[in-house]
Amino acid sequence: MKENRLVVGDRSWAEDIPEWLLNEIRAERMILGLGSIIKPDCEKVGDAEVIVYLMTASLRSPISSEYTEIYVYLTAKMMKKRGKQLEDFMEKKLKNGLTDYEERELKELREMIYRKRGGEINHPVLNLMRNWKKDIEKEDLRLKNMGQKRLI
Numbered sequence: 001m002k003e004n005r006l007v008v009g010d011r012s013w014a015e016d017i018p019e020w021l022l023n024e025i026r027a028e029r030m031i032l033g034l035g036s037i038i039k040p041d042c043e044k045v046g047d048a049e050v051i052v053y054l055m056t057a058s059l060r061s062p063i064s065s066e067y068t069e070i071y072v073y074l075t076a077k078m079m080k081k082r083g084k085q086l087e088d089f090m091e092k093k094l095k096n097g098l099t100d101y102e103e104r105e106l107k108e109l110r111e112m113i114y115r116k117r118g119g120e121i122n123h124p125v126l127n128l129m130r131n132w133k134k135d136i137e138k139e140d141l142r143l144k145n146m147g148q149k150r151l152i
Helices: 011-016 019-038 047-060 065-081 088-096 100-117 124-145
Strands: none
Touching: 011 047, 019 047, 019 124, 047 065, 047 100, 065 088, 065 100
16 A cells, blocks of 8 residues: 555546645645644544545546535535635535535544545655654553653
8 A cells, every 4th residue: 555645536526636735735744633632532644635536526426415515524624724715605615514424424524534544644855754653652651650750
């Protein structure tokens, strides 16, 4: 399995992913990677990765109404973030948000993408931070066993 691979709904459409969206994925992966070092249960797959998955899947064949609603919602969020004008239906979906069922579907989709991409992102900065955290945890355990605490 390739590290840091991009999971798409249909590989034949992968070349059509806009560069700005790939850059957004890179940025989200770094932010979420750093966040997961601090808080391991934080989100690990960003909106841009889900958008890319659903975009390429929808170009292959129609997607379910739940996935369509998730796609519209996340795309509206992304467009709003980028200062783009939204269509009325997107503005409405953004205002209304996702239903509880759609939220569960989105969570499952993020988990599936995380598993298929091979888990954590491999990046020198993230790897350094993960190792640093492990060293701190080892030192804390050593000090705890000696009845001491770290000052900083």
